Amino acid sequence: MPTQGQSFDYLRAQASALRLIDKFGQAGAIVRDGPGAGPEWDPGEPIPTAHICRMAVLKFDNKDIDGTLIKAKDKKG
DSSP: OOOTTOOOOHHHHHHHHHHHHHHHOEEEEEEEEEOOSSOTTOOOSOEEEEEEEEEOOEEOOGGGOOSSSSOTTOEEO
């Protein structure tokens, strides 16, 4: 724990987190809508694009499960 006059080493913490995710994480993808295929002034419907990644998959806390937006079997990544 940092003492007075000492700062937290965020780069070291980030390196540790990345190493752990690389070792224990799961392969997955984050899907985001990209621009449609039409011209700039009328691009049309968005096109979903998958971005492959490695992620930590975690359970939601019971207090966050509302049964509508977040269901009991949902996971967060």
